Amino acid sequence: MLDLITRPLRHAVIGGTLIFSIGAGTAQAAEELRLYNWGDYINPEVLTRFTAETGIKVGLDTYGSNEEMLAKLQAGATGYDIVFPSVHMHDTMAAxxxxxxxxxxxxxxxxNIDPAYLRAKSDPKGEYCMxxxxxxxxxxxxxxxVSKPIETWTDFFNEARAGKKVAMLDDMREVLAVGLISNGKSVxxxxxxxxxxxxxxxxxxxxLISAFSYxxxxxxxxxxVxxxxxxxxxxxxxxxxxxxxxxxxxxEGATMYQEDMCVLKTAPNKANAxxxxEFFLRPEIASLNTIQQTNGTPNGEALKLLPAELKDNPAANPPAEVKAKLQIFNDLGKDLKKYDRAWTRVRTAN
Known part of the structure; x- marks a missing residue:
């Protein structure tokens, strides 16, 4: 079994297919690009600008977890050019x-890419993915x-103890990570x-937890809630x-996630991919995506283009002492079964 990390939208999962195109004409393979990305995890303006500049029509399908994406590919889905796996899944797909x-x-x-974000063990130089x-x-x-500002997980659960509703993600690794981090353990x-x-x-x-939900x-x-x-x-x-x-x-600390942009070996449009x-390496394009997503960018030059409200927001771009407390998931291989057992006990307990 593979690590279960579902990160909808980083806002919400949106399934289905979107086509971004400008102009008319019959689509040819050389004029197409198919992306398979997390739900709503790319600014549509990035895609329309790419099409306007290149004439390449972009199709976008979305998924809610690394496993959903991998399972679809392993089941024989073809036609996708670029996927966006988390770092640990980047390593799994490389293997x-x-x-x-x-x-x-x-x-x-x-x-423009900060070398600190070349985290994939299988791709330390960025020869495959970005x-x-x-x-x-x-x-x-x-x-x-809330009765008082929340700064810790103790504060979070104290709200529930006071009779208010709190929720956690329906995500094995993320929820277990809270228990691990709160007890000084590695995720x-x-x-x-x-x-x-x-x-x-x-x-x-x-x-105390009213729901496990995205x-x-x-x-x-x-x-x-x-x-x-x-x-x-x-x-x-x-x-x-x-x-x-x-x-x-x-x-106490938290988890961090990172996704990479990878081209599939079966991609029908490798040159377009x-x-x-290369289009996304441009600072103005990477920053356009980051501003809309309100997350972090590995592109150092794009970081300079972010508005102060995002660049200087410690929640979005935490200072070094906070970043030092962030942990990123690794591919656990067979040891993931231990997490499965612990998560099953948590989820099924009355």
Whole structure:
């Protein structure tokens, strides 16, 4: 089994297919590009600009988890050119020989990519994939509905103890990570004892959790749920209602995610895919995506173009001392079964 990380929209999952095209005419393979990305995880304006500049029609399908994407590909889905796996899934797909060597690191604009984001163990130089975006998973809450500002997971659960509703993600790795981080453990531990500590910590608090769900944004907005574990993309909603909503990285630490842009070995439009990667290396394009997504960018030059409200927001671009407490998931291989067992006990406990 593979790691389960579902990161909808970094706001919400949107399934289906979108086509971005300008002009008429019969589509030819050489004039097409098919993307398979997390739900609503790319600014549509990026795609329309690419089509306007190149004439290449872009099709976009979306998924809600790394596993959904991989399973579809392994089941025989063809026609996709670019996928956006998390770093650990980048390594898994490399081991399965699913990725095309693009030599994107030889493109002049690759110098814009901060080498710190070349995290994939299988691709330390960026010969195959390009770092795309990153963010954190913290606490999204309604300031007008809580008894005091939330800064820690203790504060989070104290709201539930006071009779208010809180929610966590329906995500094995992310939820277990809260138990691990809160007890000073690594989110990639393979120790059964460490996982037992996290499992028991969560079981003790499970009666306080009203729901395990990704669909928490409207509930937090309304105040029906006062606080929820969620992605930094929540800043999009904070921007709409800053008087009531906020997003914080818990003081104990948090997980961070990173997705990479990879070309599939079976891609029918490899040249167009490489062209899109080079297009996305441009600072003005990467920043356009980051501003709309309210997350982080591995493109150092794009970072300079972000508005101060995003660039200087410690929730979106945390200072070094906070970043030092962020942990990113690794591919655990067979040891993932230990997480499966702990998660099953947490989810099925009454």
């Amino acid at each position: 399965l020989n699913l990725l095309e060597k693009t030599d994107i690191n030889q493109s002049p604009a690759f110098k 770092p795309y975006a990153w963010g954190t998973v913290g606490i999204f809450y309604n300031k007008s509905k 990639n531990t393979t120790s059964a004892d460490d996982l037992k500590v996290a499992q028991d910590w969560l079981l003790e608090r499970k009666p 669909e928490v944004v409207p509930m937090v907005q309304s105040g029906d 006062v606080a929820a574990q969620y992605f930094v993309g929540a800043l999009m909603y904070v921007k709409q209602d800053p008087a009531n909503l906020t997003y914080v990285i818990p003081k 490489k062209r899109f990667m």
